[in-house]
Amino acid sequence: MAFEEITSKKYTAGLNNKLMENRTPEAKNTRKAPGRTFSFKLPAAYFFLAPALLTIFVFFFIPVAAAFIISFTDFDIYALSSFSNLRFIALKNYVRIFGEPLFWKALENTFYFVIGAGPISIAVSLGAAMLLNSKLVRLKGLFRLFYFIPVVTTLVAVAVVWRFIYHPRFGILNYLLAFLGVNPIDWLGDPNWAMPAIILMAVWKNFGYNMIIFIAGLQSIPEYLYEAAMLEGAGWWPKFKSITLPMLAPTTVFVGIITMIGYFQLFAEPYVMTQGGPLNRTLSIVQYMYEEGFRWWNMGYSAALAFVLFLIIFAATLIQLKLQKETE
Amino acid sequence: MTTKKILLHSFLLITGLLTLLPFIWMISASFMADGHASVYPPRFIPDSFTTMQYESLFSRLNVARNLFNSLFVSILVTGVSLFINSMAGYAFAKYRFRGRNKIFNLLLSSMIIPSQVTMLPLFLMLKYMGLINTYLAILIPGMANIFGIFLIRQYALSIPDSIIESARIDGAGDFQIYSRIILPLLKPILVTLTIFTFMGTWNDFLWPLISLTDSNMYTLPVALSSLMREHAKDPELMMAGSVITIVPVLIVFLVLQKHYIKGIMLGSVKG
Structure with a gap:
C-alpha cells in the first residue's frame, strides 16, 4: 500500500524498479491514501484538468449534443418564450x-x-x-x-x-x-x-x-x-x-x-x-x-x-x- | 545571374507593395476630409491632411467604448484561457491518470466540429443565464481551448521529469511546482499562445455579433460592420474605423512576430 503512494514512474524507476512491478490490482484502489506529498498526484491532476474539462464539457460538448436535439424540433421564437411550444418533428427540418x-x-x-x-x-x-x-x-x-x-x-x-x-x-x-x-x-x-x-x-x-x-x-x-x-x-x-x-x-x-x-x-x-x-x-x-x-x-x-x-x-x-x- | 536577381527582387517588391496597397490606401483615405477619397484617380497621399474622421469616430460615434471592449475582452480571454489551458496541458503531459489518453484523443478529434454547431445552444444557455450582452458571453466559450491545451501539452512533454521530481523532494506542492517551475519553463509556448489568443479574440466576428446585442458592448469588428450599414457612402470615416481596428493587432503582431510564426509551425506539425 505504501508503494502505491509513489506514482511517478521516473522517480520510482530511479529508486527501485521492483516496487512498481509488484503493484497488485488491489493496491490500485488505495490511490487517495493520505501520506507523503506524492499521494496528492492523482487529485492534483484532476485539479489541474477540472477547469478546462468542465468548460469544454459544459460549453462545447453539451451545446453540440443540444444542437443535435434541437435540430429535430421546431424550436422558434415561440419556444424561446415558453418551452411548451416546443415540438419534436423528427427529420422535418x-x-x-x-x-x-x-x-x-x-x-x-x-x-x-x-x-x-x-x-x-x-x-x-x-x-x-x-x-x-x-x-x-x-x-x-x-x-x-x-x-x-x-x-x-x-x-x-x-x-x-x-x-x-x-x-x-x-x-x-x-x-x-x-x-x-x-x-x-x-x-x-x-x-x-x-x-x-x-x-x-x-x-x-x-x-x-x-x-x-x-x-x-x-x-x-x-x-x-x-x-x-x-x-x-x-x-x-x-x-x-x-x-x-x-x-x-x-x-x-x-x-x-x-x-x-x-x-x-x-x-x-x-x-x-x-x-x-x-x-x-x-x-x-x-x-x-x-x-x-x-x-x-x-x-x-x-x-x-x-x-x-x-x-x-x-x-x-x-x-x-x-x-x-x-x-x- | 545579376539580371535574374534584379528581376526576382523587382517582382518581390512590386507584389509586396501590391499586397500592402489596400493598407496604404486605407491609411491615406482615413486622413482625408469627407468626399476626398471618392475621386478618380484614387489618391494614395491625402491632398489635405485632416484627423476629422478620427475625431468624429471618437466624439460622435463612441468608438472609444468599442476599442475598450475589444481590448478588455481580448486581454481577459487571453489571461484566463492561458491559465486554464496551461494547467490542463501540463496535467496531460506530466500526470498519469486513468483515461488520460482517451480523454485527450476525444478532445483532439472533437476539434473537427465547427464552432457554428455550438453557437445556437450556447446562445440559448447564456441567454437563460442572463449573460448575453455581457463580457462573460465572450469569455466563457473562450476560457478553454483544445488547440491551446494541445500546444502546451506538446511543449510540456519536453520538460524533463527529473526537474519536477527534485522539486518534489524539496517539498514543493503540486501547485507550487506548476506555478514556480513549470510556468517559467513554458514561457516560449505561452508567449506564442498569448499572441494567438489575443489576435483570435480581437479579430473574432460571428460570435460577438451574435452574443453582444447592444452597441455599447460591441467589439470593434461588430461596431465596424454595423457602422458600415449606415456609412456605406463615407469611405474616409470607414477607413479611419478600419485603421483603429487593425492597428492594435498589427502592433501586437509586429512586436511578437517571431513567436507567431513559430506558432504556425507548431500548429502544422500535428498534421
Whole structure:
C-alpha cells in the first residue's frame, strides 16, 4: 500500500524498479491514501484538468449534443418564450433543408468559393514560398512580412476596406486594371463578379499563412536531391514536378484540409461586402444559418443547417485524406 | 545571374507593395476630409491632411467604448484561457491518470466540429443565464481551448521529469511546482499562445455579433460592420474605423512576430 503512494514512474524507476512491478490490482484502489506529498498526484491532476474539462464539457460538448436535439424540433421564437411550444418533428427540418432553393443556392455559392479560392490560395502560397526560399533573395524577412500582414489583420476591417477598393468608379482595383486596358467592373454589384471578388480578397488575405507552412516544408527537402537533379541537367520544371511537389505532398494535404475547413465557414466577407447579394449570389451556408437562426429565430432549422455544414466539412476532410493515401 | 536577381527582387517588391496597397490606401483615405477619397484617380497621399474622421469616430460615434471592449475582452480571454489551458496541458503531459489518453484523443478529434454547431445552444444557455450582452458571453466559450491545451501539452512533454521530481523532494506542492517551475519553463509556448489568443479574440466576428446585442458592448469588428450599414457612402470615416481596428493587432503582431510564426509551425506539425 505504501508503494502505491509513489506514482511517478521516473522517480520510482530511479529508486527501485521492483516496487512498481509488484503493484497488485488491489493496491490500485488505495490511490487517495493520505501520506507523503506524492499521494496528492492523482487529485492534483484532476485539479489541474477540472477547469478546462468542465468548460469544454459544459460549453462545447453539451451545446453540440443540444444542437443535435434541437435540430429535430421546431424550436422558434415561440419556444424561446415558453418551452411548451416546443415540438419534436423528427427529420422535418432536414427534409425542409433539401427542399429549400435558398439552401441549394447557399451550398452552390459555398462550393464555388471553396473550389475557387482553395486551389488559388494554395497555388499562390506555394509560389510565394518558393520565391522567398530562393537562395538569390535578400531581405527575405521583409518580403515575408509584406506578404504576411494581411493574415493578421481583422477580417471585418479588411472587408470594409475592400468594399471600397471594389468601388466601380473610385476603387483602386478598377484604377489599376485600367492600365491593362480593362473596362471598369462593378465587382460587388454584378451577380457574376461578386463571388470572384470575394475569392480574390480571400486569397489576398490568407495566402501568407500557408506560405509560412510551405517555406518550412521546402526547407525540409534535402538539398542533395536538387544537386543530383542538377548534375543530370534537369531544368526548373522537372525539378519542381519530381522533387518539390512529391516531397511537399504531406504539407500540401495538411494545408489543403485546414484551408478548406476555414473556407467552408465563409461568413464575414459576404456579410460585410455584399450581405449575401446581389441576387443571393454570395449567400454562404453560414450566413444562411445565421439569418435563419438569429434573424428569424428558426433555431431548429438553423441547428439542422449547422449539422449539414458539419457533415459536409467532415466528408470533404475524409475525401482529402483518402486521396492522399491513394497517391502515396 | 545579376539580371535574374534584379528581376526576382523587382517582382518581390512590386507584389509586396501590391499586397500592402489596400493598407496604404486605407491609411491615406482615413486622413482625408469627407468626399476626398471618392475621386478618380484614387489618391494614395491625402491632398489635405485632416484627423476629422478620427475625431468624429471618437466624439460622435463612441468608438472609444468599442476599442475598450475589444481590448478588455481580448486581454481577459487571453489571461484566463492561458491559465486554464496551461494547467490542463501540463496535467496531460506530466500526470498519469486513468483515461488520460482517451480523454485527450476525444478532445483532439472533437476539434473537427465547427464552432457554428455550438453557437445556437450556447446562445440559448447564456441567454437563460442572463449573460448575453455581457463580457462573460465572450469569455466563457473562450476560457478553454483544445488547440491551446494541445500546444502546451506538446511543449510540456519536453520538460524533463527529473526537474519536477527534485522539486518534489524539496517539498514543493503540486501547485507550487506548476506555478514556480513549470510556468517559467513554458514561457516560449505561452508567449506564442498569448499572441494567438489575443489576435483570435480581437479579430473574432460571428460570435460577438451574435452574443453582444447592444452597441455599447460591441467589439470593434461588430461596431465596424454595423457602422458600415449606415456609412456605406463615407469611405474616409470607414477607413479611419478600419485603421483603429487593425492597428492594435498589427502592433501586437509586429512586436511578437517571431513567436507567431513559430506558432504556425507548431500548429502544422500535428498534421
